[in-house]
Amino acid sequence: MTSVLAEPAPGLLRAAPIDFHKHTMGPDSLLRYLQLKVHHLAQDQNWDSIRVVGDYDRTAIISRYEKTGKLFNIERPTATAYGRELIVRAYPGADYVQHYALIIATYLAMTGRPADVVTYQPPEQQECRAALDALTLPLDGDLVIVGWGLQHLAPKEGVWTRGPGYAWQRSDIAGRRVVHLGFLHSIWGDVAGQVVARLAELGAGDVVYVGKVGSLTPAIEPNAWLATGNTSLLRGSLVSWDDFFGDFAASQGGVHSGLHVSSPSILLEDRDWLARHSPSYAFVDPEIGPMGAAANQAGIGFGYLHVISNNLASIYPADLSNERHEQVLRRRAVLVDRIRTIITLRLAGHPARSVEGTR
Incomplete structure (x- = not known):
């Protein structure tokens, strides 16, 4: 007992x-x-x-x-x-x-x-902020791309410079100085907001977060679509930000745009939670809201472009328990390539027209 x-x-x-x-x-x-x-x-x-x-x-x-x-x-x-x-x-x-x-x-x-x-x-909060004091990068208005899949988004010929718990490399994309920044540890939830605040202190001009979200819309198949948006429900209040992508990412093929909800833990996302948030909200993850709020406070741009990795409203073969399966990795590789293309076109000032893919 x-x-x-x-x-x-x-x-x-x-x-x-x-x-x-x-x-x-x-x-x-x-x-x-x-x-x-x-x-x-x-x-x-x-x-x-x-x-x-x-x-x-x-x-x-x-x-x-x-x-x-x-x-x-x-x-x-x-x-x-x-x-x-x-x-x-x-x-x-x-x-x-x-x-x-x-x-x-x-x-x-x-x-x-x-x-x-x-x-x-x-x-x-002081402990959380102090943990990121080890993050030191020479930034001067750079776009910082942080998150998931960076080894596929960054130039293959680039060299990663390592710091305590992170690594980064600098490149030039369509005339804009870009830094790809990855962490060895998780930047879950409010930690991600602290990362954006720290990057702003170091001189970042914009931050783009690439990661994974869950869909709250039953018909959205995992690992087949991308997600973007400019508003999240964070601790009961809506927060919006100066979206790095504007309307551009949402206009691209294979990209869904919608309202996001920030959840501190996947464990809290039960069927009652889903009923409270669907159908008003389209996506969920722990980081986007804190990052958008931190960018707002710091006065810099922020945007997210994520793989829709799982579906809370419907059962699909792919979910968070089998992310390492070969078929899942293959499908996500295609989506990461699309993310790289959309970011490059956005930096080039490309007009809002669809890249390959269907809505």
């Missing part, structure tokens, strides 16, 4: 597992997704206490489930054992620490183990 622990110590929050039967992924896909994410020490052993904190520490025990075969976003939270207590060290961000704690608690519940052992300690 599951024990009921005393209330967490001050500063700690209990991570309650979600009702996995109500999640939009369904229990089978959700469990496969969690197995890819949970640190192996939390999967292999039972603990009296598991605490998730914001502490980027690569000297701690690295998960054997970290990704391979790509340059960026390969690092998972690390862990340190103190007797029967496991401290899980995530990159400092309020959304990411909560998200990873929910991942562990839900995994334990789904595998029949006590989940009330999981707590998390949200980092202070």
